[in-house]
Amino acid sequence: MSLFIGIDLGTSSVKSIVVDETGSICANSSREYPLLNPQPLWYEQDPEIWWKKTKETIQELIQHPEVDASDIKGIGLSGQMHGTVFLDKNGKPLYNAILWCDQRTEQECEYIEQKVGIQSLVEESGNRALTGFSAPKILWVKQNKPEIYEKVDKVLLPKDYIRYRLTGEFATEVSDASGTLLLQVKKRNWSNHLLESLNIPREWLPNVYESQEVTGYTLSYLQKEIGLPAGTPVVGGGGDQAAGAVGSGVVEGGIATVALGTSGVVFVARDDTLKTFQHTLHFFCHAVPDQWHTMGVMLSAAASLKWWKEISANQESYETILQEADHVRAGSEGLLFLPYLVGERTPHPDPQAKGQLVGLTLAHQRAHITRAILEGVGFGLNDSLQMMNDVEIKEIRVTGGGSKNKIWRQILADIFNKPIATVNTNEGPAYGAAVLAAVGSGGFASVKQVTDQWIQTLECHEPIQTHHQVYSEIYQIYKEQYSLLKHTFHQLDAFR
Ligand SMILES: Nc1ncnc2c1ncn2[C@@H]1O[C@H](COP(=O)(O)OP(=O)(O)O)[C@@H](O)[C@H]1O
Numbered sequence: 210m211s212l213f214i215g216i217d218l219g220t221s222s223v224k225s226i227v228v229d230e231t232g233s234i235c236a237n238s239s240r241e242y243p244l245l246n247p248q249p250l251w252y253e254q255d256p257e258i259w260w261k262k263t264k265e266t267i268q269e270l271i272q273h274p275e276v277d278a279s280d281i282k283g284i285g286l287s288g289q290m291h292g293t294v295f296l297d298k299n300g301k302p303l304y305n306a307i308l309w310c311d312q313r314t315e316q317e318c319e320y321i322e323q324k325v326g327i328q329s330l331v332e333e334s335g336n337r338a339l340t341g342f343s344a345p346k347i348l349w350v351k352q353n354k355p356e357i358y359e360k361v362d363k364v365l366l367p368k369d370y371i372r373y374r375l376t377g378e379f380a381t382e383v384s385d386a387s388g389t390l391l392l393q394v395k396k397r398n399w400s401n402h403l404l405e406s407l408n409i410p411r412e413w414l415p416n417v418y419e420s421q422e423v424t425g426y427t428l429s430y431l432q433k434e435i436g437l438p439a440g441t442p443v444v445g446g447g448g449d450q451a452a453g454a455v456g457s458g459v460v461e462g463g464i465a466t467v468a469l470g471t472s473g474v475v476f477v478a479r480d481d482t483l484k485t486f487q488h489t490l491h492f493f494c495h496a497v498p499d500q501w502h503t504m505g506v507m508l509s510a511a512a513s514l515k516w517w518k519e520i521s522a523n524q525e526s527y528e529t530i531l532q533e534a535d536h537v538r539a540g541s542e543g544l545l546f547l548p549y550l551v552g553e554r555t556p557h558p559d560p561q562a563k564g565q566l567v568g569l570t571l572a573h574q575r576a577h578i579t580r581a582i583l584e585g586v587g588f589g590l591n592d593s594l595q596m597m598n599d600v601e602i603k604e605i606r607v608t609g610g611g612s613k614n615k616i617w618r619q620i621l622a623d624i625f626n627k628p629i630a631t632v633n634t635n636e637g638p639a640y641g642a643a644v645l646a647a648v649g650s651g652g653f654a655s656v657k658q659v660t661d662q663w664i665q666t667l668e669c670h671e672p673i674q675t676h677h678q679v680y681s682e683i684y685q686i687y688k689e690q691y692s693l694l695k696h697t698f699h700q701l702d703a704f705r
């Protein structure tokens with residue numbers, strides 16, 4: 210039986226799975242790694258640690274009793290987007306990867322919009338300059354770390370660094386490349402205009418493939434080191450949001466995913482290119498040929514819950530603290546959480562935005578705060594959903610670590626006033642990467658053919674109208690908070 214490996218290089222951990230040709234997961238393995246925060250607004254990770262941990266997961270998969278390594282027909286890669294890995298001419302990382310949630314590039318974003326012009330930037334890349342994207346990070350290194358900049362030979366996205374270590378090839382694919390701000394998203398290739406305007410050498414960037422295309426073959430030293438057969442094809446794969454959408458069967462226009470990972474994302478697949486541009490929504494290529502997507506991204510979704518659990522209930526499971534929150538009424542008895550713990554991207558592109566608990570009283574216990582966090586993240590996602598009014602959203606599927614919990618899924622359905630479905634796999638991006646591997650190296654005709662065979666929707670949460678009434682009133686209050694508090698957030702920044 211043919212087997213496919215899917216790897217998702219997430220922000221909190223790398224998750225790798227083996228899927229057989231019927232879509233069943235035969236083995237999985239994951240390893241966590243730290244998120245480095247060397248200065249306020251800076252978020253980094255060490256690419257060598259990514260590679261070490263990824264290798265450990267692959268080795269564990271191969272040693273699994275249900276996996277015969279000689280049956281592995283292909284590998285697909287997925288990972289956190291926008292992170293920027295700078296390599297020297299020997300392929301060695303020159304600096305920690307600067308991540309998607311890093312906010313140090315505000316000045317560089319202003320520079321890009323001035324230099325290229327907002328209209329021309331949007332026309333060419335489909336996007337405004339946002340601090341998480343890769344191009345401003347390249348300019349930041351030029352300005353602030355000239356000793357590194359002069360040694361740069363290649364710039365890669367996170368999962369593409371793993372590809373380089375697996376195959377020795379410098380390659381990327383359209384969905385992740387969209388998040389660099391250097392891709393002509395409509396034409397699905399690098400933009401010479403943007404590269405020239407920003408003075409970024411084309412040779413630094415890898416070649417761009419479609420997501421299911423084979424980009425290289427595994428190197429022979431890996432056979433000895435971790436038992437991975439030499440010459441196994443590695444396909445393009447996808448940025449974690451596009452791969453997560455594929456892994457949830459979202460491969461045609463009008464179907465959406467909501468991802469509750471470290472970040473929180475509303476993703477709507479589209480068969481057409483963009484007609485109306487919405488300021489902080491992203492317009493990127495989908496990991497499916499001739500498809501695109503719009504996406505709203507909040508920076509701290511399940512990360513808000515993780516933060517709260519770590520400081521208030523570290524010994525307890527997510528299930529326990531969410532169960533406790535389920536006993537609190539919708540609306541958290543007047544407590545409101547603003548989820549801007551690491552600044553925000555959609556709908557407020559503001560590195561200095563901050564978290565906030567509004568309405569605290571002596572009556573509020575831990576469970577109220579937990580519930581307010583689940584609801585606040587839901588309101589933040591609703592901001593993005595409301596902006597996607599140029600497409601009819603026929604269905605929403607949830608993915609990401611936070612979606613394992615049915616209480617949170619129900620809260621989302623109640624806030625959005627839309628049914629929320631789960632699918633038969635909860636490995637989102639890793640599963641999507643395996644689907645793309647099956648198309649590129651397993652003889653399947655199309656992504657849709659595989660997802661139709663492998664993915665079904667399961668449980669569906671219908672909105673509870675009494676809860677929705679409460680949430681629609683509180684959402685109006687939520688929407689006012691950012692502008693009321695913006696000045697305070699910026700003032701407080703001086704004391705960090
Ligand atoms: N059982 C659970 N219930 C609710 N949230 C969970 C649960 N397990 C993990 N999480 C949340 O999911 C997040 C990790 O999600 P994941 O999609 O793996 O993120 P990433 O891809 O960013 O590494 C953690 O921050 C945690 O808050």
Ligand SMILES: O=C(CO)[C@@H](O)[C@H](O)COP(=O)(O)O
Nearest residue numbers: 219220289290309470471472
């Ligand atoms: O910045 C984005 C998408 O634009 C994030 O979604 C990252 O891709 C990280 O995702 P997770 O680690 O939360 O899955």
